[in-house]
Amino acid sequence: MNISLDHELQRSKDESFDDYFIRLHTNKHDYKIDKFVIRDLLNEESGENYSESKWRKDFAQYRRWADFHVNKQKPGSRNCR
Secondary structure, eight states: OOOOOOGGGSOOTTOOHHHHHHHHHHTHHHHTOOHHHHHHHHHHHHTOOOOHHHHHHHHHHHHHHHHHHHHHHSTTOTTOO
16 A cells, blocks of 8 residues: 555554554544555555455454443443453
């Protein structure tokens, strides 16, 4: 890819890859990027050559488990310890 990126699309020095991955997916509408741009950015950062589908499915799993974790922590939840 190696193009000049908007600052917001670049991974910051202290940002983990996972944080970068989540930030791109979570803010794609604000950044006005699509799943293909995200694929290119993540592949470049990771050194991989994955399809957009792989990255999108990973994010869907993240959302599933993040939502579960948040709901589990709510008082009165059957899952709350």
